[in-house]
Amino acid sequence: MAKVVIVYESRYGNTKRVAETIMKGIRDAGVVEAFLSELKEIDFNSILGYDAVLIGSPNHMGWPTRGIKSFIDRLGELRPEGKKFAVFDTYMGNDLEKAVEKMEKRISEKIPGTKQLVHGLSIRVLGMRGPLAEGELQKCVDFGNKIVVQLKSGC
Numbered sequence: 222m223a224k225v226v227i228v229y230e231s232r233y234g235n236t237k238r239v240a241e242t243i244m245k246g247i248r249d250a251g252v253v254e255a256f257l258s259e260l261k262e263i264d265f266n267s268i269l270g271y272d273a274v275l276i277g278s279p280n281h282m283g284w285p286t287r288g289i290k291s292f293i294d295r296l297g298e299l300r301p302e303g304k305k306f307a308v309f310d311t312y313m314g315n316d317l318e319k320a321v322e323k324m325e326k327r328i329s330e331k332i333p334g335t336k337q338l339v340h341g342l343s344i345r346v347l348g349m350r351g352p353l354a355e356g357e358l359q360k361c362v363d364f365g366n367k368i369v370v371q372l373k374s375g376c
């Protein structure tokens with residue numbers, strides 16, 4: 222069975238909620254094992270044991286958090302050839318500076334030889350501390366389902 226780890230940072234709990242709901246979307250499909258870890262708790266050396274890594278961050282000034290940026294850089298040093306990735310963020314405004322796009326670019330630059338499973342997911346929050354905007358949680362479940370479809374297709 223394919224194994225996925227979801228690694229995230231979250232100051233106020235919104236990105237955590239998104240990560241938990243993506244995990245539910247993956248687990249509901251029944252054929253992929255999903256694990257969740259806050260960035261500060263991840264056992265970095267365990268990463269090579271997963272088929273796919275999902276990375277989530279709040280949007281901070283149009284960028285992922287500093288912690289997530291250096292996590293991506295460190296992953297590159299592991300040289301995880303053939304590893305699959307997908308990213309997600311939470312954001313408050315309507316600006317076009319999406320943290321997911323910065324994460325995808327950084328992954329392609331720092332971790333060559335990886336495969337992006339699906340296009341990054343951006344989830345809107347209504348204020349700095351949340352809550353998530355209405356209807357956003359369903360997008361997280363759908364994102365989790367899509368990850369499973371991609372992994373099953375051998376992508």
Ligand SMILES: Cc1cc2nc3c(=O)[nH]c(=O)nc-3n(C[C@H](O)[C@H](O)[C@H](O)COP(=O)(O)O)c2cc1C
Binds near residue numbers: 233311315351
């Ligand atoms: C320092 C800081 C900078 C932020 N900058 C942006 C921004 O440029 N664009 C935006 O849409 N949201 C911005 N936000 C709002 C965050 O995206 C929002 O607080 C976050 O999604 C909440 O997620 P969390 O509960 O997981 O921390 C910022 C928040 C903080 C704390």
